[in-house]
Amino acid sequence: ATLDDVKARGKLNCGVTTGLVGFAAPDANGVWEGFDVAVCRAVAAAVLGDPMAVEFVPTTGKTRFTALASGEIDMLARNTTWTFSRDVDLKFDFVGVNYYDGQGFMVPKELGVSSAKELDGATVCIQTGTTTELNLADFFRANNISYEPVPIETNAEAQQQYLAGACDVYTTDASGLAATRATFEDPSAHVLLPEIISKEPLGPLVRHGDNEWGDIVRWTLNALISAEELGVTSANIGELSAGTNNPEVNRLLGTEGNLGEMLGLDAEWAKRAIMAGGNYGEVFEKNIGEATPIGLARGLNAQWTDGGLLYSPPFR
Amino acid sequence: MSELAIDREIDRSKMQVSDEVAIQITNMNKWYGSFHVLRDINLTVNKGERIVIAGPSGSGKSTMIRCINRLEEHQQGQIIVDGIELTSDLKNIDKVRSEVGMCFQHFNLFPHLTILENCTLAPIWVRKTPRKEAEETAMHFLEKVKIPEQADKYPGQLSGGQQQRVAIARSLCMKPKIMLFDEPTSALDPEMIKEVLDTMIELAEEGMTMLCVTHEMGFARQVANRVIFMDQGQIVEQNEPEEFFNNPKSERTKLFLSQILGH
Amino acid sequence: MSELAIDREIDRSKMQVSDEVAIQITNMNKWYGSFHVLRDINLTVNKGERIVIAGPSGSGKSTMIRCINRLEEHQQGQIIVDGIELTSDLKNIDKVRSEVGMCFQHFNLFPHLTILENCTLAPIWVRKTPRKEAEETAMHFLEKVKIPEQADKYPGQLSGGQQQRVAIARSLCMKPKIMLFDEPTSALDPEMIKEVLDTMIELAEEGMTMLCVTHEMGFARQVANRVIFMDQGQIVEQNEPEEFFNNPKSERTKLFLSQILGH
Amino acid sequence: MTTLTDPPRESFKLSMLIYDTRYRSLTIQIVALIGFLLLIGWLIGNTAQNLADLGKEPSFGFLAEPAGYDINQRLLDYNSQDSHLRAGLIGLLNTLLVAVLGCITATVLGVVIGVLRLSKNWLVARLMTIYVEMFRNVPVLLWIVFTMAILIETLPAPRAFRGENPEASMMLSDSVAVTNRGVYIPEPLFSNSLGNVHLFGESAIRFDVSLDLIAFLAVLMAGFWVSAWIKRRADRIQEETGDRPTTWWQRIAVVVVPTGILLTVLGFHLGYPELKGFNFSGGIHLRNSLIALWLALSLYTAAFIAEIVRAGIMAINKGQTEAASALGLSPRRTMSLVILPQALRVIIPPLISNYLNLTKNSSLAIAVGYMDLTGTLMGITLNQTGRELETVLMGMLVYLTISLSISAVMNWYNNRVKLVER
Amino acid sequence: MSDISFVRTEMLPEQDPPASTVGLIGWLRENLFSGWFNSILSLVSIYVIYVILSGLLSWAISPTWGAHSLNECREILAGLGREGHYAGACWGVISERWLQLMFGFYPPEHYWRVILAFVLVGVGLAPVLFDKAPRALLWFTPIFPFAVAWLLWGGTIWGPLVAMAGFVVGYFAYRFVSGIAGGLLGIIAAFAAPVIWWLFLAGPVAGALGAILPIGIEAVESRQFGGFMLSVTIGITAILISLPLGIVLALGRQSNLFIVKALCVGFIEFIRGVPLITLLFVASTLLNIFMPPGTNFDIILRVIIMVTLFAAAYMAEVIRGGLAALPKGQYEGADSLGLNYWQAQRLIIMPQALKISIPGIVSTFIGVFKDTTLVSIIGLLDPLGLSNAIRADTNWNGIVWEIYGFIALVFFIFCFSMSRYSMYLERKLQTGHH
Numbered sequence A: 001a002t003l004d005d006v007k008a009r010g011k012l013n014c015g016v017t018t019g020l021v022g023f024a025a026p027d028a029n030g031v032w033e034g035f036d037v038a039v040c041r042a043v044a045a046a047v048l049g050d051p052m053a054v055e056f057v058p059t060t061g062k063t064r065f066t067a068l069a070s071g072e073i074d075m076l077a078r079n080t081t082w083t084f085s086r087d088v089d090l091k092f093d094f095v096g097v098n099y100y101d102g103q104g105f106m107v108p109k110e111l112g113v114s115s116a117k118e119l120d121g122a123t124v125c126i127q128t129g130t131t132t133e134l135n136l137a138d139f140f141r142a143n144n145i146s147y148e149p150v151p152i153e154t155n156a157e158a159q160q161q162y163l164a165g166a167c168d169v170y171t172t173d174a175s176g177l178a179a180t181r182a183t184f185e186d187p188s189a190h191v192l193l194p195e196i197i198s199k200e201p202l203g204p205l206v207r208h209g210d211n212e213w214g215d216i217v218r219w220t221l222n223a224l225i226s227a228e229e230l231g232v233t234s235a236n237i238g239e240l241s242a243g244t245n246n247p248e249v250n251r252l253l254g255t256e257g258n259l260g261e262m263l264g265l266d267a268e269w270a271k272r273a274i275m276a277g278g279n280y281g282e283v284f285e286k287n288i289g290e291a292t293p294i295g296l297a298r299g300l301n302a303q304w305t306d307g308g309l310l311y312s313p314p315f316r
Numbered sequence B, C: 001m002s003e004l005a006i007d008r009e010i011d012r013s014k015m016q017v018s019d020e021v022a023i024q025i026t027n028m029n030k031w032y033g034s035f036h037v038l039r040d041i042n043l044t045v046n047k048g049e050r051i052v053i054a055g056p057s058g059s060g061k062s063t064m065i066r067c068i069n070r071l072e073e074h075q076q077g078q079i080i081v082d083g084i085e086l087t088s089d090l091k092n093i094d095k096v097r098s099e100v101g102m103c104f105q106h107f108n109l110f111p112h113l114t115i116l117e118n119c120t121l122a123p124i125w126v127r128k129t130p131r132k133e134a135e136e137t138a139m140h141f142l143e144k145v146k147i148p149e150q151a152d153k154y155p156g157q158l159s160g161g162q163q164q165r166v167a168i169a170r171s172l173c174m175k176p177k178i179m180l181f182d183e184p185t186s187a188l189d190p191e192m193i194k195e196v197l198d199t200m201i202e203l204a205e206e207g208m209t210m211l212c213v214t215h216e217m218g219f220a221r222q223v224a225n226r227v228i229f230m231d232q233g234q235i236v237e238q239n240e241p242e243e244f245f246n247n248p249k250s251e252r253t254k255l256f257l258s259q260i261l262g263h
Numbered sequence D: 001m002t003t004l005t006d007p008p009r010e011s012f013k014l015s016m017l018i019y020d021t022r023y024r025s026l027t028i029q030i031v032a033l034i035g036f037l038l039l040i041g042w043l044i045g046n047t048a049q050n051l052a053d054l055g056k057e058p059s060f061g062f063l064a065e066p067a068g069y070d071i072n073q074r075l076l077d078y079n080s081q082d083s084h085l086r087a088g089l090i091g092l093l094n095t096l097l098v099a100v101l102g103c104i105t106a107t108v109l110g111v112v113i114g115v116l117r118l119s120k121n122w123l124v125a126r127l128m129t130i131y132v133e134m135f136r137n138v139p140v141l142l143w144i145v146f147t148m149a150i151l152i153e154t155l156p157a158p159r160a161f162r163g164e165n166p167e168a169s170m171m172l173s174d175s176v177a178v179t180n181r182g183v184y185i186p187e188p189l190f191s192n193s194l195g196n197v198h199l200f201g202e203s204a205i206r207f208d209v210s211l212d213l214i215a216f217l218a219v220l221m222a223g224f225w226v227s228a229w230i231k232r233r234a235d236r237i238q239e240e241t242g243d244r245p246t247t248w249w250q251r252i253a254v255v256v257v258p259t260g261i262l263l264t265v266l267g268f269h270l271g272y273p274e275l276k277g278f279n280f281s282g283g284i285h286l287r288n289s290l291i292a293l294w295l296a297l298s299l300y301t302a303a304f305i306a307e308i309v310r311a312g313i314m315a316i317n318k319g320q321t322e323a324a325s326a327l328g329l330s331p332r333r334t335m336s337l338v339i340l341p342q343a344l345r346v347i348i349p350p351l352i353s354n355y356l357n358l359t360k361n362s363s364l365a366i367a368v369g370y371m372d373l374t375g376t377l378m379g380i381t382l383n384q385t386g387r388e389l390e391t392v393l394m395g396m397l398v399y400l401t402i403s404l405s406i407s408a409v410m411n412w413y414n415n416r417v418k419l420v421e422r
Numbered sequence E: 001m002s003d004i005s006f007v008r009t010e011m012l013p014e015q016d017p018p019a020s021t022v023g024l025i026g027w028l029r030e031n032l033f034s035g036w037f038n039s040i041l042s043l044v045s046i047y048v049i050y051v052i053l054s055g056l057l058s059w060a061i062s063p064t065w066g067a068h069s070l071n072e073c074r075e076i077l078a079g080l081g082r083e084g085h086y087a088g089a090c091w092g093v094i095s096e097r098w099l100q101l102m103f104g105f106y107p108p109e110h111y112w113r114v115i116l117a118f119v120l121v122g123v124g125l126a127p128v129l130f131d132k133a134p135r136a137l138l139w140f141t142p143i144f145p146f147a148v149a150w151l152l153w154g155g156t157i158w159g160p161l162v163a164m165a166g167f168v169v170g171y172f173a174y175r176f177v178s179g180i181a182g183g184l185l186g187i188i189a190a191f192a193a194p195v196i197w198w199l200f201l202a203g204p205v206a207g208a209l210g211a212i213l214p215i216g217i218e219a220v221e222s223r224q225f226g227g228f229m230l231s232v233t234i235g236i237t238a239i240l241i242s243l244p245l246g247i248v249l250a251l252g253r254q255s256n257l258f259i260v261k262a263l264c265v266g267f268i269e270f271i272r273g274v275p276l277i278t279l280l281f282v283a284s285t286l287l288n289i290f291m292p293p294g295t296n297f298d299i300i301l302r303v304i305i306m307v308t309l310f311a312a313a314y315m316a317e318v319i320r321g322g323l324a325a326l327p328k329g330q331y332e333g334a335d336s337l338g339l340n341y342w343q344a345q346r347l348i349i350m351p352q353a354l355k356i357s358i359p360g361i362v363s364t365f366i367g368v369f370k371d372t373t374l375v376s377i378i379g380l381l382d383p384l385g386l387s388n389a390i391r392a393d394t395n396w397n398g399i400v401w402e403i404y405g406f407i408a409l410v411f412f413i414f415c416f417s418m419s420r421y422s423m424y425l426e427r428k429l430q431t432g433h434h
């Protein structure tokens, strides 16, 4: 089973992108950082007790599924859209959603475009290897407008082409657009169009068939989300784990019940996962939130209590 | 080809022909594709015999002696060398090859090895002689061919005649019972030819069984005990040298001799 | 260099030297970079003269005759060939080159063309001769150099001597008034040298003006009417062959002759 | 004396399998064959097992399904509802397009550079050496992304053509627009067009043939044929009389005049690109990705070709030129009659293997988003369908076919021009 | 006829050539301005050089070495009054990331191991590549692959030692079996015994030895390899392993055994007929499918396998060229002395053929080394892959030329020096026949 393999190895093999601003990139010391990376670290902390015990495997759009299917990686946290065919046909299990996204468009303000429907004849930069090119084809076909697709492998190059005016529009997941725009010399010269042409629930996934391992990843993600909902942060977690009078917090942090044991882990698994990088909100703020250069608003990714879609099943 | 004067007395005391058979070729035939190079060759060579093979170019001389140590394969008939029949059995082939030494027109020394290494290579790897012993033997034979001082040079640094003598020494180091020569002097300048022939004569004087393809008729006359004339893949005539040169029987032989000695 | 016996009577009847000037070189100087290869050369060659140029290696013999058909450029002085002065005027150069034939040490046949094509190439493209006529001329000259039967072979299939004779025939096909030879025999084996010299002698017998760099002293003695000795880029001595060989004047000439004939 | 008796039959012994030269080679070969078959069997077995575990049956059914993605550069009509097979075909044509274009420009560039490297002009020779070393010693992939970046960063965007005082303007009297999206050049149009013929119905390999083009090519071929006839006639005259009639204007005329007439009849005119909406429209659009790939592959391969050309020319002994000069041949004739025929024998075999390399390197198209075979079949199709095995194997097979055809041509040529030696 | 005799009484001294042909002016005239065409060429070249250098230098000379982000660079340049897109290079990214570009994610405290490893490669290859290197180094040549592998990947020292022992096992198997059963069986045993050793015995033995005597250095996983170190590792491993493979393939292709020949030709032509990138796709997506269920070796190893096969096909052709250059007499000489096939190959044929092939081998290596950049397409972080990762860092998002330029420069230095070396060899082989 994967859990045993991971434990025996003492390292979690986690597939990430080869580099996407805010979501995964190595820093000067070779330490990976980012929103997707944080999920990997949380799982490693939960399973192995050490958030640094992760081996990051950079994957491309093409290699990611093979890497997972062949067992080269234990889980994939690489802004991968949860679709029917990937779940069913490619035989993977999506364990949840860590980012609700949708495909959007970014155009220079000077073009004076206010809706994607006005893009007839435009040249569109697309990042290949994702669902974006299919969505795009469907959208333009449905609206019966023509366009010129410019497929590009990496975000960095797409950004370069877009800025140089080699394409009028850049389309990818809205989060990516915002993140990219944030690093422009003059971000205010570009607008995101209102149309979001697809649903892009991005989430970590594991292989079909090993439900125990799937549960661990799923509930680690849920623990991060629940922690935010319950007000558990990396700052107060030490205090809270001494015991509180909220039973759900207690169950989450392992002071009550035996949830960890059911997962095949120890009682403090979730505590360690949360301590690795903080709860969902903290991870968000630190990597892509409004305080960072990327400056994404929570939007759909706010807790359900705040009008967002984040909704973790109860720990019980 | 010119008849080179061999200017010393030849000691024929040891050049005895024994009754034992060294090589026995019976009804041997060979084809290259559909071209019949060797036709029904029958030849018996006794130990101690010194045979010169002559004949026009393309008559199959080289092919015949190359069959004797299986550098070429014959298709019909029998070749027995030193009691061992040459069949496709590898062990026999190896055995025969280590009994039979061969010298080529172009020496075929190994240019990446020194003279000494050239000479010790086969004894060490084939005969499994200890290196020291092999080197001693090699020096012995290098002295015999009169170039011990070149032992540490590379073949490329030697003249053609010296190279051919090294080639002979290299064969001798395997202590062969029979030596085959394929036009050993034809790639050499006149001065060098003499050096090599001298070496070969010495060998003959020690009683070595030799088969020699050559056009050096002086050598044939004085050293050989039999001259074989080949044409079109067949042995046309064979005889003692005196008879062969002075009284050839076949028309072809006459024609050949007139060409090669004539002008 | 050996003195090869030329074994036939040489017919000197046509070998008359006329008074007309074929080549006139006046105060010619040439440098390679800052190296002064040819120093103040003065030379007049009359029609029908057969001049042999000798001299130690590096003395500038090749350079001088290559200047005559402008394969090398001279920097000072004047060269007039058949009344045309060699300047950097391209038309003059072309005219001179089609009057002057040249044979090189290494033949420089065109390996991708047959012998016949080698011989007809220049007549067809430079002289604008009809192919048929060019081929007839070519066969004529090939017969003269005694290899008409090789006409359809490629140069690679011929021996060195045959190749050099083809090279001569190739030059002759342009019906040149003057022939230059740059050591035509020095890359050849002795037997082949004879073939080529024979061809050159025949040419001389027909009255061709020839300048020939060669070390074949037999040829110089019997065919040349003048021998020029060069050293250090200068003409050191010139004389009739008999005088030149028997009674050299300059110390350098004596030294040179003793070296090349003496050994 | 000639009674041929067979040697006594030896009884077969097992050791003969190893020590008898007759059987030995058979033994080795059979062992090798068995080993090979075992290896193949093992691989296939593993694959079947693994695929079964993954629940994927190998099948090529996906090829008939709609591809769902768009391809910008297409030589045949295609839309996102066409099948994966057609998408692959479009990709293959794009591969061939860039390979052919690349080989042509690489040859031209390489020959020029190779010759300039031998130039007596010190500066030019040095510059060319620098060029060659620079391109040969840096990976081609780097050159491809570099070229793309240069095109994108240095050329004006279409928006620079807009406005009262545009920063950029079209070239050649407004007929060519060079932008960082590509180059727009005029396209040939026919007002009395003969129309198209549609072949292969609605299948994946359907395509249209323009009758205008066919007519044009037919007239052109006829023109060349007549021109060749004139040349042969001139050859004949030269052979007979030695003088070569001046025919170049006749030869040009028989090609140009009829085609000109045909074009006029068909109502030939050029469609110029013009700025409309976001982009230029009209004209032929050579996309940046194509140009970058084409340029980078050409420049890179040209460096190798230059070396080959240089080596080829240097391989021709200086004596050959001298002999030709001494015979009075002009430098031009020396080149065409003596040097080139010989140099070509040396040059062409390595040249063709460089064509092969260029074709294979064109698979790096994905780095600039050019939709070649690797980008479609082994790229997006693989990605969308998850059929790694089928797509990658198909792709390799296609490349192999292309390579083997090129090598076949090379072998044929090599055998034809071998110099006759003794 | 006039008297033709002439004797020079005193030799003419050497004179200086006319002034216009020597000195600077002469040189210029000869080399740059001989004729109008050459003059135009020269002027055009000078202009091109001027344009390129002026543009490049004004961009490259930029005091941004200390910057920590692109914005900081922009500020520094703006402070100098240099505005706009090409105001100047942002060298901060190189100063911050060059170690990463060189060593990837290798732990910095172990960089010395990488450096030492590549020095050892140099020492190990020196006696093969340079005639002047001391012959005594030759004994190190067979050992260095193991030493280098151990330094790079670390772990217990028993691994490489036990692997090396495989060859010793093979040798003794050969001696033993050929002693009792003859040459061919000996050869088979010599191949089979080490394979058995490596597959079944080496692991436990190394484990046991490691347990008894735990000597070793910290293990580094191949995933942590990156940057130029990754390229060099892939390149060198592929070339070293492909050499024996290439020899076998070349011999197979030369052999007159039809099936063996067909297999070798098929393999060589197949590999040479497909682009490397498709082989890398096989490595990244298919190789695990071809292996028995459950096998899982990491992507770098898989890439090395495919690149090795790729290099082997090219190597085979290079070595075939060397074999073809040997005169037939060498084979006959060996045969007539009674050497068997393998002895002849090892003692006579290969030493000569390989020597002739060294320039070709070096060129193949350059090619393979350059082609290692392709691994970035399948997501490995070689220099080019790392450049994407670096550009995905928020600080450096938007950087282009600086990284590409740096990578190109390093590649150029590597490849250029190797190509010079191979040219030197070619020249030496042309002239140097002992």
Ligand SMILES: Nc1ncnc2c1ncn2[C@@H]1O[C@H](COP(=O)(O)OP(=O)(O)OP(=O)(O)O)[C@@H](O)[C@H]1O
Residues within 6 Å of the ligand: B032, B035, B037, B055, B056, B057, B058, B059, B060, B061, B062, B063, B064
């Ligand atoms: N490998 C081969 N394949 C086909 N024919 C061959 C081969 N080797 C030799 N021959 C032919 O066999 C004939 C005999 O050749 P062989 O070399 O034995 O002649 P030879 O008497 O030694 O001649 P020479 O005096 O020229 O060495 C010749 O006609 C030759 O062309």
Ligand SMILES: Nc1ncnc2c1ncn2[C@@H]1O[C@H](COP(=O)(O)OP(=O)(O)OP(=O)(O)O)[C@@H](O)[C@H]1O
Residues within 6 Å of the ligand: C032, C035, C037, C055, C056, C057, C058, C059, C060, C061, C062, C063, C064
């Ligand atoms: N292209 C060149 N560049 C520089 N120096 C040259 C060149 N060609 C010849 N030389 C030098 O010019 C001198 C004369 O050379 P040349 O070939 O004319 O001599 P030679 O008398 O024909 O000698 P040989 O008998 O060896 O042919 C020699 O010292 C030679 O080194």
Ligand SMILES: [Mg+2]
Residues within 6 Å of the ligand: B061, B062, B063, B183
């Ligand atoms: Mg022979």
Ligand SMILES: [Mg+2]
Residues within 6 Å of the ligand: C061, C062, C063, C182, C183
């Ligand atoms: Mg000379």
